[in-house]
Amino acid sequence: xxxxxxxxxxxxxHGRVAVTTPDxxxxxxxxxxxxxxxxxxVNRPDFGCGLGQMVFAPNxxxxxxxxxxxxxxxxxxxxxxxxxxxxxRITPEHEVLxxxxxxxxxxxxxxxxxxxxxxxxxx
Numbered sequence: 001x002x003x004x005x006x007x008x009x010x011x012x013x014h015g016r017v018a019v020t021t022p023d024x025x026x027x028x029x030x031x032x033x034x035x036x037x038x039x040x041x042v043n044r045p046d047f048g049c050g051l052g053q054m055v056f057a058p059n060x061x062x063x064x065x066x067x068x069x070x071x072x073x074x075x076x077x078x079x080x081x082x083x084x085x086x087x088x089r090i091t092p093e094h095e096v097l098x099x100x101x102x103x104x105x106x107x108x109x110x111x112x113x114x115x116x117x118x119x120x121x122x123x
Contacts, residue, residue, distance in 0.1 A: 049074035
């Protein structure tokens with residue numbers, strides 16, 4: 001089994017770089033695409049979709065629909081070599097956006113559903 005550096009970067013109890021499982025690594029990659037704002041990375045200014053900034057936009061069904069297309073397109077663009085995105089569902093809840101991503105890992109064919117939250121109650 002292959003180990004991947006965990007995100008966010010951390011040191012484990014043995015003083016080594018913390019590693020994670022392949023499933024968690026893919027989840028970490030999705031998190032990075034969702035919560036990196038375009039322009040944040042110097043050598044890749046178009047990377048990410050800036051989901052964290054959407055929390056400050058007026059909460060509405062139109063915002064949720066636009067965000068759904070933005071998230072789906074960003075995941076397709078940046079992670080299409082690792083996952084096939086089946087569905088993205090955005091749920092606006094007051095000051096929190098909940099993003100449910102259903103995808104299939106290309107290397108294993110396993111289907112996954114992960115939740116991501118942005119806002120004051122982010123997890």
